[in-house]
Amino acid sequence: MTYLDELFSLSGLNAVVTGGSSGIGRAIARALARAGASVVIVARREAELKDTVDELTGLGASAAWVSGDLATRPGVRQAAEDAVRALGGAEPDILVNSAGINLRPPLSELTDEVWDRTMAVNLEAPFLLGQRFGPGMAERGFGRIIHVTSQQAHRAFVQSGAYGVAKGGLESLARSQAEAWSPYGVTVNTLVPGFVLTPLNERLSSDTAKVAELAARTMIGRNGLAEDFEGAAVFLASRASAYVTGQAVFVDGGLSVH
Numbered sequence: 479m480t481y482l483d484e485l486f487s488l489s490g491l492n493a494v495v496t497g498g499s500s501g502i503g504r505a506i507a508r509a510l511a512r513a514g515a516s517v518v519i520v521a522r523r524e525a526e527l528k529d530t531v532d533e534l535t536g537l538g539a540s541a542a543w544v545s546g547d548l549a550t551r552p553g554v555r556q557a558a559e560d561a562v563r564a565l566g567g568a569e570p571d572i573l574v575n576s577a578g579i580n581l582r583p584p585l586s587e588l589t590d591e592v593w594d595r596t597m598a599v600n601l602e603a604p605f606l607l608g609q610r611f612g613p614g615m616a617e618r619g620f621g622r623i624i625h626v627t628s629q630q631a632h633r634a635f636v637q638s639g640a641y642g643v644a645k646g647g648l649e650s651l652a653r654s655q656a657e658a659w660s661p662y663g664v665t666v667n668t669l670v671p672g673f674v675l676t677p678l679n680e681r682l683s684s685d686t687a688k689v690a691e692l693a694a695r696t697m698i699g700r701n702g703l704a705e706d707f708e709g710a711a712v713f714l715a716s717r718a719s720a721y722v723t724g725q726a727v728f729v730d731g732g733l734s735v736h
């Protein structure tokens with residue numbers, strides 16, 4: 479084994495990536511697979527899931543997909559069991575929660591339905607998947623949980639509404655999970671994106687003046703790309719990050735400190 483393998487290789491590890499069929503989740507799934515993990519991606523739309531798995535297997539990786547709706551508790555529980563089945567009965571060593579929605583109604587128009595749906599997908603699903611897989615990781619003495627949160631966990635931005643609340647809760651969940659399971663080799667951290675050009679932001683991305691204005695607010699001078707998350711995800715999923723837990727890792731081109 480080379481030194482870099484010792485630090486970063488994910489060979490022999492199983493990963494579940496929610497939202498792994500699009501945007502940031504897809505880039506993370508690809509990165510973990512290329513670093514050696516067997517990856518199962520979870521989302522709803524089958525065409526995108528199949529297309530992603532074709533890409534990963536085309537790269538020589540071991541990959542599978544599960545179609546499930548993370549907006550309901552039964553849906554999350556079913557998806558978790560389907561993911562274990564897709565891993566041949568093995569439980570994941572790495573769990574990445576990237577599935578997320580941002581419905582953005584102005585706060586005065588925010589309905590109970592939008593609130594409930596946002597909390598269900600963005601906060602409850604990561605909680606339930608943690609409850610399902612975290613204790614097993616702790617028992618086995620190794621695990622990595624990575625949540626994808628948002629700058630809106632830290633500041634208001636373009637109708638943060640329920641979305642920012644859910645992401646703030648997700649950062650707190652990461653700390654609670656880190657406190658519970660870090661003594662047993664399970665680290666829990668969050669990746670904090672700024673503004674990333676993905677399907678989630680399609681509507682905002684068509685406003686070229688706004689996109690340029692956001693790029694200028696970073697230090698690097700451009701908005702994020704899904705690929706920008708690959709290195710940080712491999713680090714947080716690997717043995718190299720064994721002493722990093724409960725942290726928010728900002729992958730935002732310096733937006734949050736500018």
Ligand SMILES: NC(=O)c1ccc[n+]([C@@H]2O[C@H](COP(=O)([O-])OP(=O)(O)OC[C@H]3O[C@@H](n4cnc5c(N)ncnc54)[C@H](OP(=O)(O)O)[C@@H]3O)[C@@H](O)[C@H]2O)c1
Nearest residue numbers: 497500501502521522523547548577578628673674676678
């Ligand atoms: N893009 C940004 O600027 C930005 C900024 C801050 C934070 N984030 C966060 O980064 C994460 C990834 O965002 P992204 O930009 O990559 O978004 P994206 O391209 O829209 O991908 C979202 C993923 O979540 C899945 N998903 C959504 N609802 C689901 C549900 N009910 N059940 C199962 N899967 C569901 C989608 O697949 P299906 O639709 O097929 O289910 C898709 O795979 C999210 O948590 C988002 O909040 C993004």
